[in-house]
Amino acid sequence: MAKTPVTFTLNDAETALFVDPGANLNEVLRRGAGDLTTKHGCGQGTCGACTVLIDGVPHLSCLTLAETVERRRIDTAGGLAGGPNLHALQTAFMEGFAAQCGFCTAGMLMAAKGLLDANPNPTRDEVAEAISGNLCRCTGYEPIIDAILTAAARMQGRAV
Amino acid sequence: MTIHKGRGFACINYPIGMNLGGDPSQALVHSTPDGKFMVALSSIDLGQGMKSVTRQIASETLGVPVEDVYVDTADSDTGPHCMGSFASRGTHRVGNAVIRAAAEARKQMMEAAAEELEVNASDLDTDGAGNIHVKGAPSRSISVAETAIAAQFKQGRTLSGRGIFLIPPSDADPETGEMTPVTCFAHAALVIDLEVDDETGEVEVKEINSAYEVGRALNPKLVEQQLIGGAWMGVSHALYETTEPNYPERDHRPEDFNTYLMPGPGQVVPHNLAVLERPAEDAPFGGKGPGEMCANPVLPAIANAVYNAVGVRCDRLPITPEKVLRGIRANGGARPQGMPG
Numbered sequence: 001m002a003k004t005p006v007t008f009t010l011n012d013a014e015t016a017l018f019v020d021p022g023a024n025l026n027e028v029l030r031r032g033a034g035d036l037t038t039k040h041g042c043g044q045g046t047c048g049a050c051t052v053l054i055d056g057v058p059h060l061s062c063l064t065l066a067e068t069v070e071r072r073r074i075d076t077a078g079g080l081a082g083g084p085n086l087h088a089l090q091t092a093f094m095e096g097f098a099a100q101c102g103f104c105t106a107g108m109l110m111a112a113k114g115l116l117d118a119n120p121n122p123t124r125d126e127v128a129e130a131i132s133g134n135l136c137r138c139t140g141y142e143p144i145i146d147a148i149l150t151a152a153a154r155m156q157g158r159a160v
Numbered sequence: 161m162t163i164h165k166g167r168g169f170a171c172i173n174y175p176i177g178m179n180l181g182g183d184p185s186q187a188l189v190h191s192t193p194d195g196k197f198m199v200a201l202s203s204i205d206l207g208q209g210m211k212s213v214t215r216q217i218a219s220e221t222l223g224v225p226v227e228d229v230y231v232d233t234a235d236s237d238t239g240p241h242c243m244g245s246f247a248s249r250g251t252h253r254v255g256n257a258v259i260r261a262a263a264e265a266r267k268q269m270m271e272a273a274a275e276e277l278e279v280n281a282s283d284l285d286t287d288g289a290g291n292i293h294v295k296g297a298p299s300r301s302i303s304v305a306e307t308a309i310a311a312q313f314k315q316g317r318t319l320s321g322r323g324i325f326l327i328p329p330s331d332a333d334p335e336t337g338e339m340t341p342v343t344c345f346a347h348a349a350l351v352i353d354l355e356v357d358d359e360t361g362e363v364e365v366k367e368i369n370s371a372y373e374v375g376r377a378l379n380p381k382l383v384e385q386q387l388i389g390g391a392w393m394g395v396s397h398a399l400y401e402t403t404e405p406n407y408p409e410r411d412h413r414p415e416d417f418n419t420y421l422m423p424g425p426g427q428v429v430p431h432n433l434a435v436l437e438r439p440a441e442d443a444p445f446g447g448k449g450p451g452e453m454c455a456n457p458v459l460p461a462i463a464n465a466v467y468n469a470v471g472v473r474c475d476r477l478p479i480t481p482e483k484v485l486r487g488i489r490a491n492g493g494a495r496p497q498g499m500p501g
């Protein structure tokens with residue numbers, strides 16, 4: 001079957017790939033672009049492990065047709081750190097022990113980034129709401145919510 | 161409609177590891193030529209912290225900085241045998257194997273250093289910062305890196321060690337059936353406060369208060385995160401999770417994460433946690449490890465609290481609204497048992 005060319009920005013890098021018709025973005029990011037920081041969990045839109053930002057808004061990459069991201073901007077967990085400098089969310093997750101197995105972490109980070117970019121001072125309930133589509137089997141969510149609030153405070157220069 | 165408050169308590173005496181075949185685990189430790197140490201295992205880190213804790217144990221035993229220890233695990237083709245990550249055995253069994261392997265590697269490291277410094281190995285000590293020195297004369301020293309280089313290129317000696325841990329065999333006494341299946345126990349006590357709605361049968365856990373005795377907490381933050389996350393899983397098992405249908409039709413059973421219920425980030429329960437430390441004699445640096453018991457006491461405590469709230473004794477999990485309502489109906493109404501204490 002004829003492949004379709006798709007061009008998009010992946011974490012600042014201009015990216016052009018030929019994709020199969022109907023291919024989902026998760027597969028294209030992982031296999032096509034080699035960005036393994038985007039996880040594949042359920043593949044059916046229920047776990048949130050595959051969350052990426054499309055033009056700044058969290059989306060489930062497993063339910064996104066790759067062809068629909070033409071000329072759009074995709075952000076994944078792989079683009080969070082600037083060289084050796086971790087993003088405030090990554091630092092807060094690390095210091096707050098907000099991961100055990102880590103399988104949900106990339107999706108949690110991107111859901112959290114989508115929230116903080118749009119709402120830099122979220123309430124606890126708003127944080128819980130923002131990650132309500134992301135399943136975590138290990139942490140009980142509390143350390144993750146705490147880490148996101150800590151990162152928000154630090155990014156705003158507030159005391160934690 | 162009335163909301164009934166209930167409080168329930170449970171405590172456990174939790175065996176660490178199992179008895180089967182002595183429940184062995186092995187570890188291998190060797191140095192690289194630049195004086196870093198590799199710990200080879202095949203024990204799995206599922207996120208509970210196996211790699212962090214065995215790394216700490218190896219570094220402490222070797223007397224070298226934790227940054228200089230690398231743990232390579234989870235591949236049974238390349239790592240020595242391990243029974244597995246289950247039965248809350250990891251810290252205790254694998255940790256003990258790592259101590260033995262690291263102690264043997266340390267002995268060789270000290271002998272190699274002694275040869276370089278021309279002293280007796282028994283007169284040497286490590287400073288934990290990457291150096292080996294003569295006891296009482298810290299200026300007479302050699303770095304671990306230099307020692308490893310000398311061992312590799314001059315002395316033709318390996319700095320390596322093998323370790324295995326096996327618990328003493330214990331068969332059941334044919335007369336009494338008595339046996340000693342495990343060598344150490346961890347303990348916990350946990351109180352649940354919850355509310356039961358007698359119209360919908362819904363149970364909402366409001367607060368968890370717990371005390372866990374896990375021997376020495378080798379990595380206190382890892383212990384805490386495991387206990388918090390595990391208690392969440394206990395709530396989930398007690399009230400939500402099942403692969404059976406909630407209603408009689410088999411077709412109504414959960415098939416994916418949309419219908420397999422678990423509490424989400426909006427249902428986080430405040431959990432006040434106390435970790436008590438009673439180091440176990442045969443445990444690595446006293447640490448028994450939290451393991452499965454981080455979830456276990458939550459379930460009976462919730463069942464007791466539901467009984468306390470509405471007088472319904474549920475003996476099948478999960479305690480769904482349907483079971484609570486059927487129980488209330490069978491009793492002819494909610495029968496609050498009164499708040500203990």
Ligand code: FES
Binds near residue numbers: 044050051061
């Ligand atoms: S992999 Fe996309 S939601 Fe689970």
Ligand code: FES
Binds near residue numbers: 099100103137
């Ligand atoms: S850390 Fe394991 S699923 Fe979240």
